[in-house]
Amino acid sequence: MKQYYIIVFILLVLFSCGENKKPVDGKQLFLTRCITCHGTDGNAGLAGSAKLGTSTYTKEQIMNTVKNGQKAMPKVDLESEEEYQAVADYVLSLRK
Ligand code: HEC
Known part of the structure; x- marks a missing residue:
């Protein structure tokens, strides 16, 4: 039984490592937060x-708007600098 707990613990550690290394997806952030x-x-x-699309x-400036908000837009707290970069890149990609 004790071994079972150890295996579960190791699996949890492995799983959380994988989770952290997940590439930041700007589109996904936009779809969930914006x-x-x-x-x-x-x-x-x-x-x-x-x-x-016409901004x-x-x-x-996009990153600053997300970090600090702008008039009626509340600031959106993301988890890392990479996430701000990724969502800003995605916003730029929406322009035609
Ligand atoms: C609660 C509603 C709301 C959410 C959620 C929101 N915004 Fe906004 N956003 C606004 C409003 C309202 C404005 C216009 C602010 C103004 O009048 O200057 C705005 C303006 C902006 C601007 C400025 C564009 C320009 O040319 O002036 C950017 C960039 C922007 N938002 C990006 C984002 C991103 C990226 C997200 C998600 C991380 C997001 N917004 C989430 C409401 C929102």
Whole structure:
């Protein structure tokens, strides 16, 4: 029985390591954190939000908007600098 617990413990450790190494997916972050206001294509304009497809913001400005909020947009807390970078890259990719 004791061995069983040890195996479960090792599996949990392995699993959590794998979880941390998961590549940051900007699209997935956008779909979970931004579409409620900006819509799947970034242009829904709900709650008076800016249309991201025609925004002229630089990557830096997008990251600052997410980190600090902007007028009616509340700041969105992400987990790491990489996540801010990834979601900003995805926002840039929404432009035609
Ligand atoms: C609660 C609704 C809401 C959520 C959630 C939200 N936004 Fe916004 N966003 C807004 C609003 C409203 C504005 C317009 C702010 C203004 O009037 O300047 C805005 C503006 C922006 C702008 C500025 C564009 C420009 O040209 O002025 C960017 C970039 C942006 N949002 C990106 C994001 C990203 C990326 C996420 C997800 C991480 C996100 N937003 C989540 C409501 C939201």
